[in-house]
Amino acid sequence: MTFTLLKSGVPVNEQQAEKEASFFLPSVSIINAGSYSCFYSDKMDPKKKSVASDALDLVATGKKMRPLRDSGFKSTPSFPNISDPIESVRVQDAGLYTCIYYENSVPKASEPSESLNICLTDFLTKPSLTVQPNSNVSLGGNMSFHCQTSACGTRFTLYKEGEVIAVGIVNSTQNKVEFLINPVTKNHSGSYKCHYHTGGHNSIPSMFSDPLELLVTGFLTKPSLTVRPSANVSLGGNVTFYCQTSACGTRFTLHKEGEERPVGTVDSSQNEAEFLISAVSKNHTGSYRCHHHTGGSNSTPSMFSDALEVLVTGEEALLGRAIEWGNGMWEQCERRPRNVCNV
Structure with a gap:
């Protein structure tokens, strides 16, 4: 450390x-x-x-x-x-x-x-970027970024990765500025960095600060559930369910209607989890939903996704049912006296 x-x-x-x-x-x-x-x-x-x-x-x-x-x-x-x-x-x-x-x-x-x-006016050091109260902030709360350097009398700019327009610009004669965000929304999650320059349109800006990751907690959006290659899958084929949400670092669970135990659980640091089912059987036909939560035994799960219907198709499925029915009748015949069984 x-x-x-x-x-x-x-x-x-x-x-x-x-x-x-x-x-x-x-x-x-x-x-x-x-x-x-x-x-x-x-x-x-x-x-x-x-x-x-x-x-x-x-x-x-x-x-x-x-x-x-x-x-x-x-x-x-x-x-x-x-x-x-x-x-x-x-x-x-x-x-x-x-x-x-x-x-x-x-x-x-x-x-x-x-x-x-x-302050130094002709030497642009790399600034530092910090956040108060901390980089894990609750939805609807208040927080502020602080961009600081050893130079002053400058213009400070805060950026969020993936956005073209700056989050904020502050002109200050000090060596530290504050960017206040109130209230915090889920869209504020992301990576931030700042830089500064000594004013004027032609001045050379400093290096960017090290990036700072901001995670907004306290919200769990309703996930979406999709399937590939299709919701109509042939017997014996492969199918993959994708549960996706706007929150990261969560635990995803896939459920099938009518079954107590989940189909699968995936811990992921991303906003999407994948559930692969290979060698699909007739028992995989049914209605599926997924949800997610932020981990831990006491965390509150999100709403369930909309239901997604999966249908297993193909002649082999019908043949399988006939064979299964026939095997069942044969077992019954074996347990009865032969002169009593009429098939």
Whole structure:
């Protein structure tokens, strides 16, 4: 499992561990102050990742200060304004900055100033896309996408895979924007990604973020049932039932009218399940329906599909009935005295 440490939403470190990871700062300076959070992801599939933890604000105190914004206190002889320029700005210098002050005689630091966001205007890093509250959202609920980068003063665009028109566009002077979706419908399920650029029609956009899969739960649509090659099938042939719905990751069950036990059950991560019946016999003639549910013993199944009639045809079917009837009469004859049986 991979654990990633974020500062102001931007990855700064990662470690491989089973259940817990520690991130050590050997020599803390004022530049380490900021808002930290973390998340974990599957080592084999980085797309499978958790929601970021709650933010933890780290305040660094000491004699060396690096203020980038007024602390909110008026300048006095006791508390003069101090400036500390950043020369040769680097990508890692982008982020949120605050400043503090304290008196030499009082070792307790002041409250941090309001944060100041330093962004890069000529370097477009790959953005990150997250969702709140999580990527499994209930039908009719509220959720929001967050597209974040180290550059600001840009235009952010959210896309859904398979759709030409963007889900949303936000112009912002910050490095993080929100795309709110309210209320959530089943059509919101899918894969999303975002990118940004520095404004203007001719500006070059950034790379796309990693895709984020959104699954809308809490709805089970009525499935459809079809059969191939035809609902009229010859004795001894093969027939395949297809149960299909708009929900994925479900369990599909095929039933035949008049029978308690299902014809078959298929667990599928897709929106369609296949039930193959080979060597069709006369007993397969009848009415079939299917339904699905989201798995688990307590889950509520969907409505049944419309009934589908299957008819087994062919002369062999009639011959089979005659042979069966004849064999039955022969067995009865064998059990009776021969001088009593009249066939």
